[in-house]
Amino acid sequence: MTRTNLMAGTILATALSAVIATGAAAQTELSMWYHGAGGEVESAIINRIVDDFNASQDDWAVELQSFPQGSYNDSIIAAALAGNLPDIIDVDGPVMPNWAWSGYLQPLPLDESVIENFLPGTKGEWNGELYSIGLWDAAVAMVTRRSYLEDNGIRIPTLEEPWTREEFDAALVTLEETGEFQYPLDVGMAWTGEWYPYAFSPLLQSFGGDIVDRESYATAEGALNGDAAIEFGEWWQSLFERDLVPGTSQDPADRETGFVEGKYAISWNGNWAAVPILAEYGDDTLFLPAPDFGEGPVIGAASWQFGVSATSEHPEGAAAFIEFALQDEYLAEFSDGIGLIPATPTAAEMTENYAEGGPMAVFYELSEEQARLRPVTPGYVVAAKVFEKALADIANGADVIDTLDAAVDEIDADIERNQGYGH
Amino acid sequence: MAQIDPSNRGLRLAARYAVLVLIAVIFIFPLVFMVVSSLKPDQQLLSDTGSLRAFLPVGDIGLGNYAAAFQRAPVGLFIFNSVLVTGITVVLSLLVCSLAAFAFVFLEWRGSGLLLSVILATLIVPFETIAIPLLLIVNQLPWIGLDGLSTGWLNSYRVQILPFVSDGLTIFLFVQYFRDLPRELIEASRVEGASWWMIYRRIVMPLAGPVLATAAILKFLVMYNQYLWPLMVVQEEGYRPVMVGLQYFFQLNRAWGEIMAYLSLITLPVLAFYFVLQRAFISSIASTGVKG
Numbered sequence: 001m002t003r004t005n006l007m008a009g010t011i012l013a014t015a016l017s018a019v020i021a022t023g024a025a026a027q028t029e030l031s032m033w034y035h036g037a038g039g040e041v042e043s044a045i046i047n048r049i050v051d052d053f054n055a056s057q058d059d060w061a062v063e064l065q066s067f068p069q070g071s072y073n074d075s076i077i078a079a080a081l082a083g084n085l086p087d088i089i090d091v092d093g094p095v096m097p098n099w100a101w102s103g104y105l106q107p108l109p110l111d112e113s114v115i116e117n118f119l120p121g122t123k124g125e126w127n128g129e130l131y132s133i134g135l136w137d138a139a140v141a142m143v144t145r146r147s148y149l150e151d152n153g154i155r156i157p158t159l160e161e162p163w164t165r166e167e168f169d170a171a172l173v174t175l176e177e178t179g180e181f182q183y184p185l186d187v188g189m190a191w192t193g194e195w196y197p198y199a200f201s202p203l204l205q206s207f208g209g210d211i212v213d214r215e216s217y218a219t220a221e222g223a224l225n226g227d228a229a230i231e232f233g234e235w236w237q238s239l240f241e242r243d244l245v246p247g248t249s250q251d252p253a254d255r256e257t258g259f260v261e262g263k264y265a266i267s268w269n270g271n272w273a274a275v276p277i278l279a280e281y282g283d284d285t286l287f288l289p290a291p292d293f294g295e296g297p298v299i300g301a302a303s304w305q306f307g308v309s310a311t312s313e314h315p316e317g318a319a320a321f322i323e324f325a326l327q328d329e330y331l332a333e334f335s336d337g338i339g340l341i342p343a344t345p346t347a348a349e350m351t352e353n354y355a356e357g358g359p360m361a362v363f364y365e366l367s368e369e370q371a372r373l374r375p376v377t378p379g380y381v382v383a384a385k386v387f388e389k390a391l392a393d394i395a396n397g398a399d400v401i402d403t404l405d406a407a408v409d410e411i412d413a414d415i416e417r418n419q420g421y422g423h
Numbered sequence: 424m425a426q427i428d429p430s431n432r433g434l435r436l437a438a439r440y441a442v443l444v445l446i447a448v449i450f451i452f453p454l455v456f457m458v459v460s461s462l463k464p465d466q467q468l469l470s471d472t473g474s475l476r477a478f479l480p481v482g483d484i485g486l487g488n489y490a491a492a493f494q495r496a497p498v499g500l501f502i503f504n505s506v507l508v509t510g511i512t513v514v515l516s517l518l519v520c521s522l523a524a525f526a527f528v529f530l531e532w533r534g535s536g537l538l539l540s541v542i543l544a545t546l547i548v549p550f551e552t553i554a555i556p557l558l559l560i561v562n563q564l565p566w567i568g569l570d571g572l573s574t575g576w577l578n579s580y581r582v583q584i585l586p587f588v589s590d591g592l593t594i595f596l597f598v599q600y601f602r603d604l605p606r607e608l609i610e611a612s613r614v615e616g617a618s619w620w621m622i623y624r625r626i627v628m629p630l631a632g633p634v635l636a637t638a639a640i641l642k643f644l645v646m647y648n649q650y651l652w653p654l655m656v657v658q659e660e661g662y663r664p665v666m667v668g669l670q671y672f673f674q675l676n677r678a679w680g681e682i683m684a685y686l687s688l689i690t691l692p693v694l695a696f697y698f699v700l701q702r703a704f705i706s707s708i709a710s711t712g713v714k715g
Contacts (some may be wrong), residue, residue, distance in 0.1 A: 026657060038670070038674060040495055084577065
């Protein structure tokens with residue numbers, strides 16, 4: 001090869017690499033943080049969505065960083081302080097208003113038509129604006145065995161006709177009197193943290209109370225210590241006094257396996273725990289709707305959702321990725337992979353568990369019919385912890401009225417300290 | 424009822440050993456539970472917790488949890504990061520804090536008493552109270568690296584190391600130990616013409632074995648167990664330490680066997696470090712009364 005040819009080749013190669021580099025650089029990088037590190041299936045799916053998105057267009061390239069769920073929120077708060085939030089973040093539904101109020105999130109520029117068929121619990125709206133959207137929802141049901149109820153002459157409740165409070169109590173007493181179970185009901189007292197407000201505040205709401213007053217979001221007075229709340233508190237305490245449920249000292253191992261081992265007749269549990277139970281009991285498994293304590297049956301709603309950080313300089317790119325991720329194909333893949341409820345009916349039909357006639361289809365109906373968001377306020381993060389402590393104290397025998405009054409005072413003081421959280 | 428004859432040394436020794444063995448068993452049982460549980464499938468692990476079987480390698484035993492743990496998280500990377508950060512911090516800390524203590528004890532300079540008091544006062548300040556200001560500071564610090572000058576130390580090893588190189592407790596340990604060294608030794612060396620550096624290197628530090636071991640172990644434990652700080656300053660997986668990595672195993676449906684396997688793996692460096700230094704550590708406890 002002559003010297004001239006060598007030079008020409010070099011120039012050509014340089015030019016070619018410049019062209020390739022220019023092509024690659026044309027994609028603006030979007031950083032994204034996700035809470036699913038350690039979840040192999042979950043990580044594989046989110047990585048695939050990112051890869052598909054990056055390959056589907058030339059404008060944006062999403063760079064994913066996964067965090068373990070237990071440390072994710074703290075990492076976000078630290079990053080917000082340091083001013084290095086990524087473009088796209090995911091946020092737990094009930095925490096979203098706090099992050100929006102704190103200035104971590106900006107409204108999500110997504111057309112309403114894109115999400116009109118989504119389950120209500122998947123839409124993260126606050127102050128009249130959409131801030132986040134979820135690919136799935138979670139639901140809670142009473143899990144039991146058909147044979148337990150039929151053998152003891154207990155009516156099987158339906159969505160249309162759930163158990164009343166009297167029926168529910170009578171069923172628990174009947175199951176207790178069989179002597180076959182350590183407890184007739186397990187509500188999961190060993191699962192401290194967000195489980196308490198997620199799983200137990202719907203019971204309070206069914207009595208007619210709530211964690212805070214949703215009309216104003218300025219106080220918990222009347223909602224958490226009114227007549228309905230006191231009635232709920234006394235019923236809640238009676239469950240423990242009558243030995244119908246294990247208390248706060250429940251062994252976490254029993255919470256995990258107690259129902260499958262036959263220690264409990266009914267388990268108040270999430271759809272994420274349904275797969276091993278179905279594997280154990282098959283067709284004998286029943287997922288029952290929440291009882292109606294007077295104001296209609298209620299279960300919790302809202303799981304993890306995607307949003308755009310307030311500091312993102314490319315909200316349109318972030319929104320483009322989120323819209324891309326909302327395809328039924330991915331919703332169904334997540335559902336099949338991690339067992340959660342797909343956000344749309346069309347995606348549900350594509351899944352193994354939630355398609356019509358599927359073993360967990362009832363959870364989709366429960367989400368649609370009974371789900372109620374936890375209080376949509378930035379103050380929820382504090383109120384939830386106060387509520388958790390109050391319920392544990394009442395379960396341990398504390399005076400119901402005093403405990404609820406103290407909880408109201410604490411929540412109100414926090415709201416006042418934060419100038420009403422912008423409501 | 425049989426009485427132990429106080430003059431019977433054999434029986435007294437046996438009774439003493441029986442008590443010591445009992446105490447040792449109580450302390451070692453959590454470790455045994457952890458290692459044994461790491462070998463069991465979840466279902467068996469949970470059902471065994473109610474009986475003595477929890478401490479016995481019985482039933483369906485295997486290494487499946489270890490394989491699954493490595494699959495779920497980059498365990499080797501997390502251990503490497505923690506050992507690297509901890510090792511460098513311990514070495515730098517021993518050097519810097521012993522030099523500081525040397526200056527406080529052997530050099531005479533104005534304000535040393537006041538400054539030492541201020542440093543010791545930091546012992547009562549919990550790290551949580553300074554975490555956020557520290558985050559804001561390290562986020563603005565400059566750094567010259569291969570890419571030139573940059574601002575902010577987040578996502579690096581240095582941000583996990585440098586803020587912890589010096590601390591009040593380690594300086595206090597060295598100060599206490601140095602004060603017990605015979606002053607005559609230092610004065611004689613000065614008369615002989617030794618420089619302060621030579622005294623530090625040739626006389627003081629060779630005598631400081633026990634305090635070096637104690638300070639190293641205490642610092643090792645603090646650094647190896649770091650959680651809050653790396654959580655705040657490290658967002659890239661490549662720099663995460665073991666304690667943040669532990670969170671990878673707390674999923675909706677917890678795999679307890681994998682958690683136990685991971686805990687067993689990350690405990691190994693701690694045990695190894697302690698075994699290497701235990702003789703000097705015990706000697707230091709005996710002489711200073713300080714323990715971890």
